[in-house]
Amino acid sequence: MEPFIRADQYHFIRKQVQKLVNAHATANDKDVQNTVKSLVEESVLKIFPSISNEQEQLLLPITSVDDKEKAESFLHRLHPYVQSFPYSEQGIKKLFPKEKKLKVPSIDEINLKEISYLSWVDPNTNKKFIVARKDHKWIGLHGSFTPSNQKGICALCKSHEEVGMFQSKEKGKVQGTFIKRGNYICKDSERCNQNVTSIDKLYEFMERLKG
Numbered sequence: 001m002e003p004f005i006r007a008d009q010y011h012f013i014r015k016q017v018q019k020l021v022n023a024h025a026t027a028n029d030k031d032v033q034n035t036v037k038s039l040v041e042e043s044v045l046k047i048f049p050s051i052s053n054e055q056e057q058l059l060l061p062i063t064s065v066d067d068k069e070k071a072e073s074f075l076h077r078l079h080p081y082v083q084s085f086p087y088s089e090q091g092i093k094k095l096f097p098k099e100k101k102l103k104v105p106s107i108d109e110i111n112l113k114e115i116s117y118l119s120w121v122d123p124n125t126n127k128k129f130i131v132a133r134k135d136h137k138w139i140g141l142h143g144s145f146t147p148s149n150q151k152g153i154c155a156l157c158k159s160h161e162e163v164g165m166f167q168s169k170e171k172g173k174v175q176g177t178f179i180k181r182g183n184y185i186c187k188d189s190e191r192c193n194q195n196v197t198s199i200d201k202l203y204e205f206m207e208r209l210k211g
Helices: 007-026 028-047 053-064 068-081 089-091 189-195 199-210
Strands: 119-123 128-134 136-151 160-169 180-188
Touching: 007 028, 007 068, 007 189, 028 053, 068 180, 089 136, 119 136, 119 189, 128 160, 128 199, 136 180, 136 199, 160 199, 180 189, 180 199
Parallel strands: none
Antiparallel strands: 119 128, 128 136, 136 160, 160 180
């Protein structure tokens, strides 16, 4: 069976697994535990609208998870079926033709099965870059990033983390003017990727800031 689980879906499943562990640790009522099981099963299958029987059989044992050990075992069995982020140094560089000396992160520095997007700060320009894939096409943003030194809600992962203002800039219709668009995102993109459970918010953010 080919990998069919995106990174954001895997992280969503991981959080659903944690709900099961918590339910069994805190609730002795079987009805409560069974309700949580049903909700988790429904939520997980819902994010795979065109699932095959084989894929469903891989996912359904999630309802047997009732402690941390079983949770880790279940997630371990899923991991080989998580799709890798389609890293391509040349594909990424083509998104930013004006950045002649752009340094892209080495593939050895990235866990490609854990990320929904790639982000880094270029040491030559101090700009922050964000790259993702949508409908088999590369999409990219770059802009300034100013840490806020406080926690807030990230526009990408919707989690409460240490954030900063990411701001993109493009030339306006009037010469010498610029249009700026921005929002708060996680300072730590690796942690942010761990929190991304829906890739839709990522695409919305990138499309909005591209204008």
